[in-house]
Amino acid sequence: MKLTIQINEGPYQHQSADTAYFFAKAALEKGHEIFRIFFYHDGVNNGTRLTTPPQDDRNIVNRWTELAQAHNIDMVLCVAAAQRRGLVDDGEAQRNGKDATNIAPGFRISGLGQLIEGGVQSDRLIVFGD
Amino acid sequence: MSETKKFMYVNRKAPYGTIYAWESLEVVLIGAAFEQDVSLAFLDDGVFQLTKGQNTAGIGMKNFSPTYAALGDYEVNKIYVDRDSLEERGLTLDDLQHLVWEDEDEDYAEKDSIRLVTRAEMADVLAEQDVLFNF
DSSP: OEEEEEEOSOTTTSSHHHHHHHHHHHHHHTTOEEEEEEEOGGGGGGGBTTOOOOTTSOOHHHHHHHHHHHHTOOEEEEHHHHHHHTOOOHHHHHHHTOSOOOBOTTEEEEOTHHHHHHHHHSSEEEEEOO | OOOOOEEEEEEOSOTTTSSHHHHHHHHHHHHGGGOOEEEEEEOGGGGGGGBSSOOOGGGTOOOOGGGGGGGGGGTOOOEEEEHHHHHHTTOOGGGBOOOEEEEGGGTTEEEEOEEEEOHHHHHHHHHTOSEEEEO
């Protein structure tokens, strides 16, 4: 089955990002295809490479990057949500005159159309978080 | 993308305490360009999103409620409101914005977009959908 996953909560405060990760991993192990993972609302905070959790804790951001790279998954941060919350890639830094970037490898910033397209193209859209 | 799916946006939260209502509306507006069969549902505190006369001057936030009136122009004209959620909050249909759309097939006759439904009817509407977004 072809899946699009939407994640609406940031890392660490809520379990949603963890649950979504384990769901994605399990779905891939079962042979399902992940068309896209779309991060919305505070979910965009899953895509900052500047996170530094304690060494004995899970690194949620790196975990996403590794999963995406291992399975060639398209991971998208909503541009409007990202701009509000300070998630920046090279293009956004240039467009909005920011002095730094913080997007983690494997993530890209794009529009809400990518979420709608995910809903259209996939057999199921699965939403994690409030 | 020639396939048309039934898209439903479920709105359950009050408009300004969290960003979900506004970021839901942003998805609806962007999604309108994809020519899918779109419905919106408002239940629980989500019914407050549609109340008329919103004034956000005291909280320093943008009043985005006028945007709902534009939904008809985006061919978003199936807006289901849970009657019980209204009643539980002391609201009636008269407390909500009068949302309308123009029916091209009937000489642009103005029609109501809001449909008051019971919880059982809402469950049926939700069960018919292909894609559900929850906000």
